[in-house]
Amino acid sequence: MSVIVIWCRHKGDNVIGIHNRIPWSVPSDMKRFRHLTWGKTILAGRKTYETFPNRTLENRRILVLTSDSAYEVADREAHHVIARLEDVQDYAEDIYVVGGAGVYEAFFKNTQVMPDIVVDSVYNGNINVSTQEKVIDVSASVKILEEKYFHLPSVFELDDVETSLWIKKGDFVDQNVIKMILNYLENERTLP
Numbered sequence: 506m507s508v509i510v511i512w513c514r515h516k517g518d519n520v521i522g523i524h525n526r527i528p529w530s531v532p533s534d535m536k537r538f539r540h541l542t543w544g545k546t547i548l549a550g551r552k553t554y555e556t557f558p559n560r561t562l563e564n565r566r567i568l569v570l571t572s573d574s575a576y577e578v579a580d581r582e583a584h585h586v587i588a589r590l591e592d593v594q595d596y597a598e599d600i601y602v603v604g605g606a607g608v609y610e611a612f613f614k615n616t617q618v619m620p621d622i623v624v625d626s627v628y629n630g631n632i633n634v635s636t637q638e639k640v641i642d643v644s645a646s647v648k649i650l651e652e653k654y655f656h657l658p659s660v661f662e663l664d665d666v667e668t669s670l671w672i673k674k675g676d677f678v679d680q681n682v683i684k685m686i687l688n689y690l691e692n693e694r695t696l697p
């Protein structure tokens with residue numbers, strides 16, 4: 506079982522969200538997310554889960570991280586509440602951690618579930634940051650990434666977003682998952 510982080514952060518300040526939304530709209534980035542997680546198990550913090558339309562994502566099993574064990578999910582068959590990060594170790598399948606910031610940081614700081622692979626998409630466009638709204642960034646996670654991961658040399662640029670992979674140092678990391686993600690990134694321009 507591998508733990509894979511997927512995010513898209515803003516270049517320079519590592520912002521991933523403002524209040525309950527992502528402050529840019531890049532269709533190819535949404536397509537990348539959809540494609541890489543299609544048919545997979547994803548894990549989202551409760552707040553990110555509540556940003557999904559109707560609290561669901563087609564053809565994905567969703568683990569919702571919340572301290573509220575009585576939390577009512579939108580789809581009782583496909584969505585499950587988990588209360589502790591360590592519980593992901595009970596799953597045989599790969600887990601795609603999709604945010605938000607608090608969840609990413611908790612995974613990076615927990616040696617039992619520290620992510621194996623990070624799909625690091627960096628948005629180079631402009632964003633408007635209003636001082637009235639809460640700005641959410643992943644700088645704490647990026648610091649750990651730069652210390653404890655190595656960066657693969659290939660960088661894939663599409664529509665103002667640069668995507669590359671980081672791999673956890675010192676542990677076995679499933680090469681098949683790395684190959685699958687790289688294969689998608691190499692071909693994503695031509696995929697339907």
Ligand SMILES: NC(=O)c1ccc[n+]([C@@H]2O[C@H](COP(=O)([O-])OP(=O)(O)OC[C@H]3O[C@@H](n4cnc5c(N)ncnc54)[C@H](OP(=O)(O)O)[C@@H]3O)[C@@H](O)[C@H]2O)c1
Nearest residue numbers: 512513521522525526550551552553571572604605606607
């Ligand atoms: N650009 C991107 O790639 C991206 C990706 C995802 C999200 N986002 C953005 O990020 C923002 C949301 O992020 P966020 O950091 O505010 O919230 P979040 O991480 O999505 O959710 C936080 C909630 O998760 C639960 N949680 C977190 N750590 C936990 C732990 N160790 N144990 C148990 N429960 C835990 C808590 O839920 P309870 O309060 O219910 O206990 C906590 O309030 C939105 O703006 C969203 O659009 C951006």
